[in-house]
Amino acid sequence: xxxxxxxxxxxxxxxxxxxxxxxxxxxxxxxxxxxxxxxxxxxxxxxxxxxxxxxxxxxxxxxxxxxxxxxxxxxxxxxxxxxxxxxxxxxxxxxxxxxxxxxxxxxxxxxxxxxxxxxxxxxxxxxxxxxxxxxxxxxxxxxxxxxxxxxxxxxxxxxxxxxxxxxxxxxxxxxxxxxxxxxxxxxxxxxxxxxxxxxxxxxxxxxxxxxxxxxxxxxxxxxxxxxxxxxxxxxxxxxxxxxxxxxxxxxxxxxxxxx
Numbered sequence: 001x002x003x004x005x006x007x008x009x010x011x012x013x014x015x016x017x018x019x020x021x022x023x024x025x026x027x028x029x030x031x032x033x034x035x036x037x038x039x040x041x042x043x044x045x046x047x048x049x050x051x052x053x054x055x056x057x058x059x060x061x062x063x064x065x066x067x068x069x070x071x072x073x074x075x076x077x078x079x080x081x082x083x084x085x086x087x088x089x090x091x092x093x094x095x096x097x098x099x100x101x102x103x104x105x106x107x108x109x110x111x112x113x114x115x116x117x118x119x120x121x122x123x124x125x126x127x128x129x130x131x132x133x134x135x136x137x138x139x140x141x142x143x144x145x146x147x148x149x150x151x152x153x154x155x156x157x158x159x160x161x162x163x164x165x166x167x168x169x170x171x172x173x174x175x176x177x178x179x180x181x182x183x184x185x186x187x188x189x190x191x192x193x194x195x196x197x198x199x200x201x202x203x204x205x206x207x208x209x210x211x212x213x214x215x216x217x218x219x220x221x222x223x224x225x226x227x228x229x230x231x232x233x234x235x236x237x238x239x240x241x242x243x244x245x246x247x248x249x250x251x252x253x254x255x256x257x258x259x
């Protein structure tokens with residue numbers, strides 16, 4: 001798989017990749033990355049679906065949010081792309097946004113996929129992620145080494161290199177703002193999960209230490225139409241490292257969400 005930069009369209013302050021025709025898939029990446037993190041899914045699914053993959057605010061070609069935004073501010077900015085019913089899929093912080101959209105924009109969300117989503121972090125995990133957030137000054141370029149080691153281990157590879165390049169080029173202020181929101185969140189409220197009326201896929205890796213299988217199963221138990229899928233030999237960056245398993249799961253899920 002290649003991770004080359006794709007052309008973007010723009011809607012207001014959002015830049016996004018668009019590909020394919022058919023029912024819509026809105027795909028939201030995680031902190032520090034770009035819409036190209038979905039390249040493997042775009043390549044596999046755009047023959048069946050219209051895919052919109054935005055850059056998060058403050059990332060790629062999308063303008064940053066002003067002030068001190070919270071998760072709903074990110075969701076509301078991306079909701080501008082929900083001009084027709086869509087299946088919304090997110091990864092990591094993108095999964096948190098996707099679930100928020102599913103709970104608050106129910107008329108426009110036909111199904112929601114939450115990949116590597118957090119839910120009720122352990123004290124150790126919560127302390128670690130908040131410490132990392134406080135170390136960001138919004139000025140200096142982030143050293144991506146620690147994040148890459150958590151995601152990929154120490155072995156080199158094209159996926160690790162792509163993430164290295166994205167994390168090294170992301171706007172430091174936009175990254176700090178988004179990571180601070182990510183660090184403060186602890187997953188969706190139980191009431192919000194119980195209120196999601198559409199089908200919901202909770203998918204993570206069996207080797208994922210932070211967005212654990214137990215978290216995905218707990219959210220599945222709360223969502224009325226939730227299903228869980230654990231890719232046993234995958235970790236945090238499974239859309240990139242395990243595209244065949246992720247693509248198969250998303251295709252089956254998305255086709256099941258059609259009216």
